[in-house]
Amino acid sequence: MMELVEPAPAKLNLALHVRGKLPDGRHRIETIFAFCTDGDRLAVTPADDLSLKISGPFVSDLGSSDENLALRAAQALQERAGVKGGAALALTKNLPVASGIGGGSADAAATLRLLTRLWAIDPKHAAAIAPTLGADVPACLLSMTARGDGAGDDLQLTDAGVSGKPVLLINPRVEVSTREVFARWNGEDKGSLDDWRDGRNDLEPIATAMVPLVGAVLAWLSVQQGAEVVRMSGSGATCFALFDSEEARDAASVAVPREWWKLATYLR
Template sequence: MSVTVRVPAKVNVQLAVGAARPDGFHDLANVFLAVGLYDEVTVTPADELRVTCEGPDAGQVPLDRTNLAARAAVALAERYGRTPDVHLHIAKDIPVAGGMAGGSADGAGALLACDALWGTRASRDELLDICAELGSDVPFSLVGGAALGTGRGEKLTALEVGGTFHWVFAMAERGLSTPAVFREFDRLAEGRDIPEPVASEELLDALAKGDPDALAATVSNDLQPAALSLFPELADTLAAGRAAGALATLVSGSGPTTAFLARDPSSAAKVAEALRTSGTCRSVRTASGPAPGATVLGRPSR
């Protein structure tokens, strides 16, 4: 008796970052787009909570209760007065520590899987509330599609997308810590007035029309200078993708994965091949978006 949930990666087509708040977080205008790279989380009853993981860079994934999947199981169990005695198995395909919300995806996947396994029948609002407690990107991992995240990124407004956008992602040789990138953002911003983060109307219009050229002209990431400061070699990867014909290049979220928008699947294949032979990255993947959020693939039989 087990439940498997598939959950997507994300790319931030806009990440506007405000000044540091008293609680240490930053207000964001974060335009998420879910893309078709997926982790799968399988939950099975067990004598105690345990986590296993397989797939690329699985050795970097914590297998204790700090793992977001484990934290999700504990949070749901506490709300319903039960013990989180499950085996969580994560099949990784989203890059680890890559700025594509792989850990957040696992948290959302585990939450939905445990809800199905235990029959708790939590409402979508309750699941989103738990997601927000787990982390800023976790709610979007649950809902997928496209959304504007405000606050820390956890307050979501669904966005219309009028077509399919084709992406190439280049994985770097090492990871970047999200808190470290935000600290570097604060250091680089010291002494400057940071405007309130606002979503670009032009970008939202480009998404709604499904226009890759218009989207390419409006994508932005306020964390990119900080990521490049900590990992200067990413500039070479961005340049290689630009030279190969990508419509737009940017660091995905806090990095270090770099994202390249292409006009169509054949253009994406060309950019991907150029990046594979550039010597500037570890591996390359193609994916399109929007993609659905966390989805139950198999429910328990009673």
């Protein structure tokens, strides 16, 4: 039976500036999205009905597959495109849940790409559905380095000069609520995002106050030899460091405390 496979790359926010509120109540941000060469994995085979099976190291941290964003994406695409057939989806969950690296959004985006191929439908349907599933889903649908404005879904492809860069991701195995982190933003606009290397993540101090382990991870990464840029991604709790060489990244990866999750990878 034919099986199609699609990666769901981990998403990083190289910088994330919170500038204010939009008329619809969402936060207005400026960010640079980048994507790793590793992440979750989606596979699909033709079927009469839509279904989702989940496996992988973080499957126990997810709720019912009926509530999964990947399945919701599939249902929305099926309805919009008027597809009569179904699909048997299989998600391998390699990334931590609620960790600021786009796990659910990346899974939904990969599902849209995968089913667009399987059902041979116009990609415009996936592009129309993506914003309805979450602010990060349009960026994850592209899975290319891009600047995000508005709620992060107003996208413009950009060259951040990071393709092929060795990167180490660390999560202290603590979930952080995106909603709660944004709710604690104090409303201070600290300025626009110009060069991401000189930028910041405005959610970092909030998440660190909520989960001190985030600060511990950032401090640990900051003293690793060869670490050039150290930041938290999204609303946390995953932090990352860009390294000047693969050897420096791998040396740091070996030294990561055993109780923390890690991923040594590259940027696309």
